[in-house]
Each structure stands twice: as structure tokens, then as C-alpha cells.
Amino acid sequence: MKAIIFTKYGLPEVLQLKEVGNPVPKDNEALVEVYASSLNAADLETLKGAFVNRITAPFKPKHKIPGTDLAGQIKAVGNNVKQFKPYDEIWGDLSFPLASGAFAEYVCVPEDALRLKPASMTYEEAAAIPTAGVVALQNLLSNRPIQPGQKVLINGSGGSVGTFAVQIAKHFGAEVTAVDSKEKLEMLSLIGADHVIDYNQEDFTKNGQHYDLILDVVVQRWIFDYKRVLALDGIADMVGGSLPRVGLNILLGKMMTGKQKIGLTAWKPNKKEDLNYLKELFEAGKVKPVIDRAYSLEEVPEAFRYLSEGRAKGKLVITVKHKS
Numbered sequence: 001m002k003a004i005i006f007t008k009y010g011l012p013e014v015l016q017l018k019e020v021g022n023p024v025p026k027d028n029e030a031l032v033e034v035y036a037s038s039l040n041a042a043d044l045e046t047l048k049g050a051f052v053n054r055i056t057a058p059f060k061p062k063h064k065i066p067g068t069d070l071a072g073q074i075k076a077v078g079n080n081v082k083q084f085k086p087y088d089e090i091w092g093d094l095s096f097p098l099a100s101g102a103f104a105e106y107v108c109v110p111e112d113a114l115r116l117k118p119a120s121m122t123y124e125e126a127a128a129i130p131t132a133g134v135v136a137l138q139n140l141l142s143n144r145p146i147q148p149g150q151k152v153l154i155n156g157s158g159g160s161v162g163t164f165a166v167q168i169a170k171h172f173g174a175e176v177t178a179v180d181s182k183e184k185l186e187m188l189s190l191i192g193a194d195h196v197i198d199y200n201q202e203d204f205t206k207n208g209q210h211y212d213l214i215l216d217v218v219v220q221r222w223i224f225d226y227k228r229v230l231a232l233d234g235i236a237d238m239v240g241g242s243l244p245r246v247g248l249n250i251l252l253g254k255m256m257t258g259k260q261k262i263g264l265t266a267w268k269p270n271k272k273e274d275l276n277y278l279k280e281l282f283e284a285g286k287v288k289p290v291i292d293r294a295y296s297l298e299e300v301p302e303a304f305r306y307l308s309e310g311r312a313k314g315k316l317v318i319t320v321k322h323k324s
């Protein structure tokens, strides 16, 4: 089969399309023909060998085939697989338990990591949702339920996680402020943001507003900046960004008095209930993945380049064609 392979950390140039052996399912696994996958910021961090990746694999990548989000069709099942049969259409997130492997024509996946794809979703839509949708949902809802009318600000809202977060927060009735670069603001208004801020023109921590919840996808600020714009019992949830800053903010947050909270939500990838909930929101027309572009398997390095330039509006999808 064809697969995207990387054997050393680096820029998108280290990614190669190669012919590798077809995977064979173990007893508890299904062989999936991959039809679509998508890119996440975490894939880029893994490619470059970010600090978290180097903890377990300091010199070269542990898993050679990248790609976590998956939508496709089951081709064969191992002896002990009970929930699926050939031709079932599935979706899921390989972050758990496999780590990656979706940028390929086929992948073997433990059956517990898969679920049936709703017929209402295209493969591309199904591949765009699992990682980013679940991260957005868990970070928005893990602290306390959002009440209608509450002010929610999403910093770094124009990418993978943020475009889901804006729509989910709107679904709960929040007044949403979306912060990102100028090019993404029109799209953010179209998906429901009540207010948009170009971060190159305005510092949301100095505009005199107060927010009940701040979701920061690109943490570049200190705890004191958040405190200034949080409501008296407001919460700032740090989704991603500068690791030392996130760590120090958490440490300082523990010393904080008052009702304001600053923290991080531990991500539980591929959680069944969360994907089911996102499916319900999708079917009700409340949440739709924003898909900027689709690339073929051959074009994966190009997709990584586009993502690393910060140009993607929402999600970049990879579609995998098979000879019929």
C-alpha cells in the first residue's frame, strides 16, 4: 500500500510517499480502507519533534506513519472482532490507542477505537471532526456548563479546534468573541461569532471587556493578562501554545485567590460519548466542520506547509483515492 512515512523529525520535506507492506489485522483489529483523514496542529508538532514527542522518542519519530483522524470502510476483521463486519463505514481518532497511522491507504485498528460513521456525514466531514471537535467540546464543557448569555472568548479561533469551539459555544447560547488574524474573521462571523477581533489590531486583554470563559488555543499570555479580562468567577482554559508559559500559568494559578480559575483540561481522545454528542450536533445542523481545502495522499507535504504558514481556515482534509 501507499503511505506517508517520516523517519526523522523536520520540516514537511522529510515526509515521503512510499510503498509499504499491507497491514494484517490482529484478532481484535479491523483492517480499514482509509478514505479520508485530516491535519491537526498536533500532527505538525509531531513532525517537527516538539518537546512532548521527544520525551518518549528523543531522536526520531516513534511512529512512522502520521495522521490521527480517520474515516473509511472496513475491509476485513480479526477473529475476535464482534462489533464490525466488512463494508461497515467507520470514523474515529487513532490518537488513542494507536497514536497515528491514518495517512495511508490502509490501517489496522482495535475495534474499540472505531465507531460507525453516520450516513449523514461525508467521509471528509467525518475525518475533520474527531480530534479537533472533541478537544473543543471537552475544553468548553469540562469546567462548568455554559449558561445562555455568558460571554465566551476563543483566542486562536480560526483553526481546527477554534472553529468547532465557536459553534459549540453558540449552541449553548453564549455570546461569542472570536480572536484570530484578519483573513479568518469573515469565516468566523459566518459560523456564528457575535464579535470578532483581529489580534494584530487589538489586544483582547486590554479592551475593557470581561469574559465568563476564555478558551485559549495559542497561549502566549501570562495569568495576569487573563485575570484582567475574566469576570469575577471567570475561567481561562489553556488548550495549546507555549508549553513553559502554560506550565507557569498553572503553577501561578494554584496560588491565586478569589473565584477566577486558570487551568488546562486533560484531553481524553476518541471518547465515545463525545463523538456521539458531536454527531448529534452535526445532525441537528448546529456544528459543521469548516473545511478549507482537501489534499490527496501525495499532497500531504503541501498540506503540512499550508498549515505551518498559518493559512488554514478551519480544517485541512486528506482524501485517499483507491483503484476500483
Ligand SMILES: NC(=O)c1ccc[n+]([C@@H]2O[C@H](COP(=O)([O-])OP(=O)(O)OC[C@H]3O[C@@H](n4cnc5c(N)ncnc54)[C@H](OP(=O)(O)O)[C@@H]3O)[C@@H](O)[C@H]2O)c1
Pocket (backbone or CB within 6 Å): 040, 041, 042, 045, 132, 135, 155, 156, 157, 158, 159, 160, 161, 162, 179, 180, 181, 184, 199, 217, 218, 220, 238, 239, 240, 241, 265, 266, 267, 309, 310, 311, 312, 314
Ligand atoms: N489540551 C489538550 O489536551 C490538547 C489536545 C490536542 C491538541 N492540543 C493543542 O491545541 C492546539 C490546537 O490548535 P489547532 O489545531 O486549533 O491549531 P490551528 O489550526 O493552527 O489554529 C490556531 C489558530 O490560532 C491563530 N493564531 C496564531 N497566533 C495567534 C495569536 N497570537 N492570537 C490569536 N490567534 C492566533 C492561527 O492563525 P494565524 O496563523 O493566521 O495567526 C490559527 O488560526 C495545539 O497547540 C495542540 O497541540 C491540546
